[in-house]
Amino acid sequence: MLNRVLDFFRPKRAPAESRCDSRTFNAALDNFPALQVLSEQQLDRLQERAAQIMQQKTFLGGSGYEPSREDRLSVALLAALPVLRRGLDWYQDFHTFVLYPEAFVTELDETDDDGLVHSGQDLRVGEAWSRGPVILAMSDVHASGQGDGFNVVVHELAHQIDHRNGEANGFPPLPDGMQPATWTRVFSAAYDRLLAELERGEETGLDPYAAESPAEFFAVASECFFDAPRWLSAHHPDIHRQLVALYGYSP
Secondary structure (H helix, E strand, O other), X not given: OEXXXXXOOOOEEOOOOOOOOHHHHHHHHOOOHHHHHOXXXXXXXXXXXXXXXXXXXXXXXXXXXXXXXXXXXXXHHHHHOOOOOOOHHHHOOOOEEEEEOOOEEEEEEEEOOOXXXXXXXXXXXXXXXXOOOEEEEHHHHHOOOOOOOOOHHHHHHHHHHHHHXXXXXXXXXXXXXXXXXXXXXXXXXXXXHHHHHHHOOOOXXXXXXXXXXXXXHHHHHHHHHHHXXXXXXHHOHXXXXXXXXXXXXXX
16 A cells, blocks of 8 residues: 655645636647647636636645646646536545656555565656545656647546545446446456457557556546547447546547
8 A cells, every 4th residue: 555655744835826817728728739629618618627626726846846837737727627527526535736846756565465565665657545635747747638648637536536436446436327337347348358458468559557457447548538539439439438428528
C-alpha cells in the first residue's frame, strides 16, 4: 500500500482563483489539441467546470514547488473532462491537488504471497488516494491531451471516480439507466483480450499498463476515451459506448 509521498507535508499553497477569463482559457486550450475538437457548447461548459475546479479545490506544491496559475489552469482543464456533464459532485470525496514539477518518489509497502511486507520506493507521475489528494507531475500534465491517448489527469481522476463506491476495482458507480451486468461483461471481455494479447507478445493499442488490474484498465480506457476517442470507438466500440453512457457525452 502506498503510504506517503516524500516531502508531502511541506507543501506550498497556491492562491485561490476567482475566475477563468476567456483570454486565459483560450491560451491554455492551445496547449491541448485533444480539447480543441470539442464543440462550442462543450468548450463553454469546459471553461465553466475548470473555473469551478480552480475555485473549489486546493492546489499545493510538493517539495517546495510553487504551482503557477498556468499550472493550475492546465490541471483544471483536463480535470473538467470527466465531469463536464456529470458535475463536481463526482469529485466531492477529494479536495486537494498536489503538484510536482517532475516525477516524484513514493514509499511503497507490498505484501507477498507469504504475508511478508516489503518496503521500497517508486517513481510516479500521478497518484490518487481514496478520499485523499490527487498528486501529479506537471511534466506529464503538459504532455497530456495531445491526441495520442495519454492523459495523466484523467487517469488519476478516473481512479477517484472509481473510489466513489469503495475500493478502486474498475467498477465505478453507474448513472441511472446503465446496466451493471453489461458494464461487467464488456470490460471483463476487453481486459481478458488485453491479457491474451500481451501473453502472445502482440502489440496492444491500449497502454499495456492497463493490464495491471481492472482499475488500471478503466483508468487507461478513460484516458483514451478523452484523448483519442475515434481510435477507441474504432477498436473498442463496446468500451466506447459504455464510457459515453458513464460520462454523459462523447468528446
